[in-house]
Amino acid sequence: MLTIGLLLFVMGALFAVLSGAAFLLNRFIVGYAILLSAHLSVHYSNDYFDTDADRYSKTTLFTGGTRVLLENPELCRFSKWFALFLMGVSLILALLFSILFSFSVLFLLFVLIGNLVGWYYAAPPVRLAYRGLGEIATMVIFGLMVPGLGYLVLMERFTRGFLIFVFPFMLYGLALIIAVQIPDMESDHLGNKNTVIVRKGRRFGFLVIGFLLSLATLSFLLTSLINWLPAVIDLRVIALLSLLPLSLGIQGLLTQPTERAPATKLVTSALSSTLLFIFMINCYFLLLVNY
Numbered sequence: 023m024l025t026i027g028l029l030l031f032v033m034g035a036l037f038a039v040l041s042g043a044a045f046l047l048n049r050f051i052v053g054y055a056i057l058l059s060a061h062l063s064v065h066y067s068n069d070y071f072d073t074d075a076d077r078y079s080k081t082t083l084f085t086g087g088t089r090v091l092l093e094n095p096e097l098c099r100f101s102k103w104f105a106l107f108l109m110g111v112s113l114i115l116a117l118l119f120s121i122l123f124s125f126s127v128l129f130l131l132f133v134l135i136g137n138l139v140g141w142y143y144a145a146p147p148v149r150l151a152y153r154g155l156g157e158i159a160t161m162v163i164f165g166l167m168v169p170g171l172g173y174l175v176l177m178e179r180f181t182r183g184f185l186i187f188v189f190p191f192m193l194y195g196l197a198l199i200i201a202v203q204i205p206d207m208e209s210d211h212l213g214n215k216n217t218v219i220v221r222k223g224r225r226f227g228f229l230v231i232g233f234l235l236s237l238a239t240l241s242f243l244l245t246s247l248i249n250w251l252p253a254v255i256d257l258r259v260i261a262l263l264s265l266l267p268l269s270l271g272i273q274g275l276l277t278q279p280t281e282r283a284p285a286t287k288l289v290t291s292a293l294s295s296t297l298l299f300i301f302m303i304n305c306y307f308l309l310l311v312n313y
Contacts, residue, residue: 034173037307053175063106224285254313
């Protein structure tokens with residue numbers, strides 16, 4: 023899932039450029055290094071703290087964990103401490119970034135909060151994913167903090183236009199985490215994860231995903247009527263591109279598969295379409311930057 027982090031970061035940075043910020047390669051590279059370290063930290067920490075739950079799961083393209091620690095338990099200690107090391111790297115880079123480019127301490131605080139949310143997604147004593155709060159955490163990280171970091175490193179502050187723009191992506195973040203939970207319903211239940219799908223089932227999950235993706239497309243269309251975004255960006259184009267993930271969302275809404283195999287197949291297609299959608303937004307933004 024590192025790819026989706028890169029795509030969202032680039033999207034935020036390109037939105038900043040279209041909003042009038044200068045593209046500074048040194049800021050972009052260091053900013054992404056901050057994100058990459060944090061993102062890798064989350065992967066290692068989740069693998070460590072989800073070991074018990076993952077022993078019941080089956081690995082798919084997007085779900086089920088890596089099972090590396092289950093097959094190589096001698097790496098457990100390394101995984102935990104390497105996650106902490108990577109978090110430290112992310113924070114040190116954020117501190118250096120703030121000093122070198124004269125950023126407010128709020129930038130460092132933003133990075134710190136992102137790292138802590140990633141760590142405590144599965145780590146005790148908070149364990150957000152085990153207390154019914156994993157969905158909210160993912161929604162904020164996916165929709166605001168990752169593209170927000172790409173935006174901040176170039177623009178230096180959040181603007182009303184950016185916050186309006188990323189609202190639909192918070193909906194995509196919520197849809198994404200619910201989709202990821204669908205194949206793992208049985209294993210998450212056995213692993214004591216308190217997820218929406220464990221509580222409500224797969225049918226409910228597909229209903230919610232369809233609703234969220236529909237609301238996101240509608241949000242793009244409604245926002246296109248407001249003159250608070252850079253004039254060069256036509257949100258109707260993004261609304262048109264959003265029909266790709268929406269079509270999979272509607273398919274899930276209509277079919278609502280409850281068996282793991284067909285549900286997993288549909289989820290894989292839906293998540294792949296979301297990745298492609300964000301990639302296409304970046305392509306559209308690049309065309310506008312070079313126009």
